[in-house]
Each structure stands twice: as structure tokens, then as C-alpha cells.
Amino acid sequence: MWSAERRQSYADSTPDTRMVASKCGLYANRNANADHSCVTTRNQDPMTIFFTSGTTGSPKMTEHSHSSYGIGLTVNGRYWLDLTSSDILWNTSDTGWAKSAWSSIFAPWIQGACVFVHSMPRFDPTTVLDTLSRFPITTFCSAPTAYRLLVQHNLTSYKFKSLQHCVSAGEPINPEVMEQWKRQTGLDIYEGYGQTETVLVCGTFKGMKIKPGSMGMPSPAYDVKIIDKHGNALPPGEEGDIAIKAKPTRPFCLFTQYIDDPERTDSTLQGNFYITGDRGIVDEDGYFWFVGRDDDVINSAGYRIGPFEVESALIEHPAVVESAVVSSPDPIRGEVVKAFVVLASDYVSHEPEKLIKELQDHVKKVTAPYKYPRKVEFVQQLPKTVSGKIRRNELRKQEWGKA
Incomplete structure (x- = not known):
């Protein structure tokens, strides 16, 4: 009825x-x-x-x-x-x-x-x-x-x-x-x-x-x-x-x-x-x-960092349409946080280094200083499954030379 x-x-x-x-x-x-x-x-x-x-x-x-x-x-x-x-x-x-x-x-x-x-x-x-x-x-x-x-x-x-x-x-x-x-x-x-x-x-x-x-x-x-x-x-x-x-x-x-x-x-x-x-x-x-995911959690200098929290912090910034966070090799910390970022159209022409610093400071402010992405790469799109989920494993393999 x-x-x-x-x-x-x-x-x-x-x-x-x-x-x-x-x-x-x-x-x-x-x-x-x-x-x-x-x-x-x-x-x-x-x-x-x-x-x-x-x-x-x-x-x-x-x-x-x-x-x-x-x-x-x-x-x-x-x-x-x-x-x-x-x-x-x-x-x-x-x-x-x-x-x-x-x-x-x-x-x-x-x-x-x-x-x-x-x-x-x-x-x-x-x-x-x-x-x-x-x-x-x-x-x-x-x-x-x-x-x-x-x-x-x-x-x-x-x-x-x-x-x-x-x-x-x-x-x-x-x-x-x-x-x-x-x-x-x-x-x-x-x-x-x-x-x-x-x-x-x-x-x-x-x-x-x-x-x-x-x-x-x-x-x-x-x-x-x-x-x-x-x-x-x-x-x-x-x-x-x-x-x-x-x-x-x-x-x-x-x-x-x-x-x-x-x-x-x-x-x-x-x-x-x-x-x-x-x-x-x-x-x-x-x-x-x-x-x-168990494989996605980043262990950097003894700190365990979940990618979702960093991604959520990044997407709060008006420059970010989407992001994916994975581990990346580092000679001192073992691994560090790396963010792949899809930019909003208004920010594509911005100076990359200045924008990276701005995004890093933003993540430090809304999460914790040790969670910020020490590496940032701007990309046009993120790899996804047919059902629309981000394939972080593909990005992680790329970082660690296993692609």
C-alpha cells in the first residue's frame, strides 16, 4: 500500500x-x-x-x-x-x-x-x-x-x-x-x-x-x-x-x-x-x-598508517578529486606514504611543488604529522577494477618495481 x-x-x-x-x-x-x-x-x-x-x-x-x-x-x-x-x-x-x-x-x-x-x-x-x-x-x-x-x-x-x-x-x-x-x-x-x-x-x-x-x-x-x-x-x-x-x-x-x-x-x-x-x-x-586491507597498511619507521585516513584527508582539499595512497620504498624509514592524486581542473595549471607542499601540510594538520605523504604524484586517473574500486595493489607494485 x-x-x-x-x-x-x-x-x-x-x-x-x-x-x-x-x-x-x-x-x-x-x-x-x-x-x-x-x-x-x-x-x-x-x-x-x-x-x-x-x-x-x-x-x-x-x-x-x-x-x-x-x-x-x-x-x-x-x-x-x-x-x-x-x-x-x-x-x-x-x-x-x-x-x-x-x-x-x-x-x-x-x-x-x-x-x-x-x-x-x-x-x-x-x-x-x-x-x-x-x-x-x-x-x-x-x-x-x-x-x-x-x-x-x-x-x-x-x-x-x-x-x-x-x-x-x-x-x-x-x-x-x-x-x-x-x-x-x-x-x-x-x-x-x-x-x-x-x-x-x-x-x-x-x-x-x-x-x-x-x-x-x-x-x-x-x-x-x-x-x-x-x-x-x-x-x-x-x-x-x-x-x-x-x-x-x-x-x-x-x-x-x-x-x-x-x-x-x-x-x-x-x-x-x-x-x-x-x-x-x-x-x-x-x-x-x-x-x-592487511596488505595496504603502511609501516613507516615503526608507525602503522592506514591509507584510507590519508586519502580522506586529501579529498578534503579543494584541489583533490580523487587520491590513492600506497607504500613506497625508502632507505631510512623502510617505506613511506605516497599519494597518487587526481587534480580538480582549476588546479591542473598550479605550480606542482607548491601544491604538493600545500597538500602535505593539509594532511599533517587534519591527521598527524607522521602520516603525511612524503611522496606525491599527480595523475590523470587511478587504476580501478571494473566495479570501480581503486586497485592500490597495482600502484604499490609499480612503486616497488614489481609491475
């Missing part, structure tokens, strides 16, 4: 908007094919195989069961996407990736929500903003890369009459991007954290206080801890592995295996925990904070 406000939004919509709503089945019942018959499956029977995104190495073939994704993604739809049967969800993820299964198939279908689809050869910010203005989309799900591109436009010139809930996942979203989106649209971005191997691990859920930069709290599906290398839970404020309790009972929504790779499958378990491969901390309020 639509609310009075949503009925009015539909009444005010254009004919092509109503056509989409009709095809979504919001008010039209379709008879099932008479030849269709269901096949009985067991909960652990294989259902899907997705490749991981390949941000830190070669993609892995990840098997999920009828239970892990078929039922497990209920937590995504009900708690994080906050979907009801009255909602229209647009998820911009390409259909080849697990995020599409998360937010374009199982989560919305389980909740009875409508799935909006837009065919775009490539991500185009203007098309996305026009679409959010034209159609009665209530929930928007996209990657941080997309939001970073969207906030480069004047969002105040668009009116999102139906949009109520915005979420982001795939990699951490910079607090500065969240602030710009909120300031120009009046809408918050609710971050979610998970992997191809899992359903939602942590999230900021509707009604929760948003702590920009935090991935939120554990989802109802998992018991999440920050642990040391021995599998012991760490207290608030101490960095460790982000891990999910997997013994004595393995969560039903966790992946089954990496296909034809039992050794790698077994390597994900440490003591009683499934190890995500990500580093983080938990604060006194129970909010989790991402530090970086």
Missing part, C-alpha cells in the same frame, strides 16, 4: 515514469508461466558463484548456497537498505558483481520492493542525477567512487522528490563526500561493509547516529570482533583484524568455499574466526572503523 505522499508523487510523475512503475509490478499482477515448476533444493546446495573484485590480487571464485545468499541477504534488505514493498530501489552496480546480487536481486525481492534498472554503457553523473530527479526512486545504492563523481556537480540544481534513503558500499566512503552530499541534498549516506564472501558485516542502519568514516555496527547476522594474530578479541581503540565468529557454529550466511581451492578456503579461518583480510578498530560505542 502506497502512502498518500507516494501516491501523489506517482500522480505527478511523467508517463515514462509510470511505465517503469507498471513494469516493476507496483500495481500490475502478472500470471506466472503455467509451465514453470520449482525444484527442491537443500539449504547448502550451491546456488551462485561470484568472482571477487580483485583489488588485492587475482579474483577468486566464491561459492554461495541457497541459504547464504538466498536467505542471508534478508539482513541487507530489511536492516540496511530499509526496504518495504512500497519502495523503488536503484542500485548502480554492474550485474556481473556480487553487489548486484545484494541490492538488485535478493535483498529487494525478499522485501517485496521494486527494482529500478537503467542501462548505461558507462557511469555518467549527469544521467544518474537526471534519473534520480525524473523517477520515483526512494532508495539509492551506489559505490563511493560514484558519489565522489556526483558531488563534483551542483546537486542543488536537482530535485529528488521521492528519494529518502542513500547507501554506499564496496569500499570506504570519505567523510568529506558524505558531508558534501548531505549539504547539497539534505540526505545522509548510510555506509555498509561486506565482502563477496559475506552478506552485510557492518552497517549504519536507519535511526542510528552516523559517524562519518565509520562502517557502523555489526549486522544481526554476525558476531564481529577486532582480533590479534592469536585470535584474541582486542579492546576498543586497538587495531587488529576485522573478524567474524565462525566456530563452533558457522554463520549460515557465510560463503561455502573458493571453488577448487581448499587451501585458500581454509586460510580464511583463524582459531574461532573467519578473517576478512581487512584491518580496523572498534570504538567505545561499538562502531567499527576501517583502517585498510
Whole structure:
């Protein structure tokens, strides 16, 4: 049943908007094919195989069961996407990736929500903003890369009459991007954290206080801890592995295996925990904070530096559109922070050395003096996976002569 406000939004919509709503089945019942018959499956029977995104190495073939994704993604739809049967969800993820299964198939279908689809050869910010203005989309799900591109436009010139809930996942979203989106649209971005191997691990859920930069709290599906290398839970404020309790009972929504790779499958378990491969901390309020992939954390003269914090500091500066931070060899410190920076068009002609010093001083001011990038390289674009995640491993290999 639509609310009075949503009925009015539909009444005010254009004919092509109503056509989409009709095809979504919001008010039209379709008879099932008479030849269709269901096949009985067991909960652990294989259902899907997705490749991981390949941000830190070669993609892995990840098997999920009828239970892990078929039922497990209920937590995504009900708690994080906050979907009801009255909602229209647009998820911009390409259909080849697990995020599409998360937010374009199982989560919305389980909740009875409508799935909006837009065919775009490539991500185009203007098309996305026009679409959010034209159609009665209530929930928007996209990657941080997309939001970073969207906030480069004047969002105040668009009116999102139906949009109520915005979420982001795939990699951490910079607090500065969240602030710009909120300031120009009046809408918050609710971050979610998970992997191809899992359903939602942590999230900021509707009604929760948003702590920009935090991935939120554990989802109802998992018991999440920050642990040391021995599998012991760490207290608030101490960095460790982000891990999910997997013994004595393995969560039903966790992946089954990496296909034809039992050794790698077994390597994900440490003591009683499934190890995500990500580093983080938990604060006194129970909010989790991402530090970086285990391979991405930079150890410079004994200091451990997470690339995400430095990248977030850089993007606060008006000169920076995007940045990627990796380790770079150094004869004294072992390794140092290096930043690859995509400049805003207004700053491309600025004197490089002066601008580098300005960016370095900015990072020192908003983080800590030892975290600033001692090396900065301006680039036209950053290497990304097909799903839009930054391939820091490619930049790191380039720095260490392993490309």
C-alpha cells in the first residue's frame, strides 16, 4: 500500500515514469508461466558463484548456497537498505558483481520492493542525477567512487522528490563526500561493509547516529570482533583484524568455499574466526572503523598508517578529486606514504611543488604529522577494477618495481 505522499508523487510523475512503475509490478499482477515448476533444493546446495573484485590480487571464485545468499541477504534488505514493498530501489552496480546480487536481486525481492534498472554503457553523473530527479526512486545504492563523481556537480540544481534513503558500499566512503552530499541534498549516506564472501558485516542502519568514516555496527547476522594474530578479541581503540565468529557454529550466511581451492578456503579461518583480510578498530560505542586491507597498511619507521585516513584527508582539499595512497620504498624509514592524486581542473595549471607542499601540510594538520605523504604524484586517473574500486595493489607494485 502506497502512502498518500507516494501516491501523489506517482500522480505527478511523467508517463515514462509510470511505465517503469507498471513494469516493476507496483500495481500490475502478472500470471506466472503455467509451465514453470520449482525444484527442491537443500539449504547448502550451491546456488551462485561470484568472482571477487580483485583489488588485492587475482579474483577468486566464491561459492554461495541457497541459504547464504538466498536467505542471508534478508539482513541487507530489511536492516540496511530499509526496504518495504512500497519502495523503488536503484542500485548502480554492474550485474556481473556480487553487489548486484545484494541490492538488485535478493535483498529487494525478499522485501517485496521494486527494482529500478537503467542501462548505461558507462557511469555518467549527469544521467544518474537526471534519473534520480525524473523517477520515483526512494532508495539509492551506489559505490563511493560514484558519489565522489556526483558531488563534483551542483546537486542543488536537482530535485529528488521521492528519494529518502542513500547507501554506499564496496569500499570506504570519505567523510568529506558524505558531508558534501548531505549539504547539497539534505540526505545522509548510510555506509555498509561486506565482502563477496559475506552478506552485510557492518552497517549504519536507519535511526542510528552516523559517524562519518565509520562502517557502523555489526549486522544481526554476525558476531564481529577486532582480533590479534592469536585470535584474541582486542579492546576498543586497538587495531587488529576485522573478524567474524565462525566456530563452533558457522554463520549460515557465510560463503561455502573458493571453488577448487581448499587451501585458500581454509586460510580464511583463524582459531574461532573467519578473517576478512581487512584491518580496523572498534570504538567505545561499538562502531567499527576501517583502517585498510592487511596488505595496504603502511609501516613507516615503526608507525602503522592506514591509507584510507590519508586519502580522506586529501579529498578534503579543494584541489583533490580523487587520491590513492600506497607504500613506497625508502632507505631510512623502510617505506613511506605516497599519494597518487587526481587534480580538480582549476588546479591542473598550479605550480606542482607548491601544491604538493600545500597538500602535505593539509594532511599533517587534519591527521598527524607522521602520516603525511612524503611522496606525491599527480595523475590523470587511478587504476580501478571494473566495479570501480581503486586497485592500490597495482600502484604499490609499480612503486616497488614489481609491475
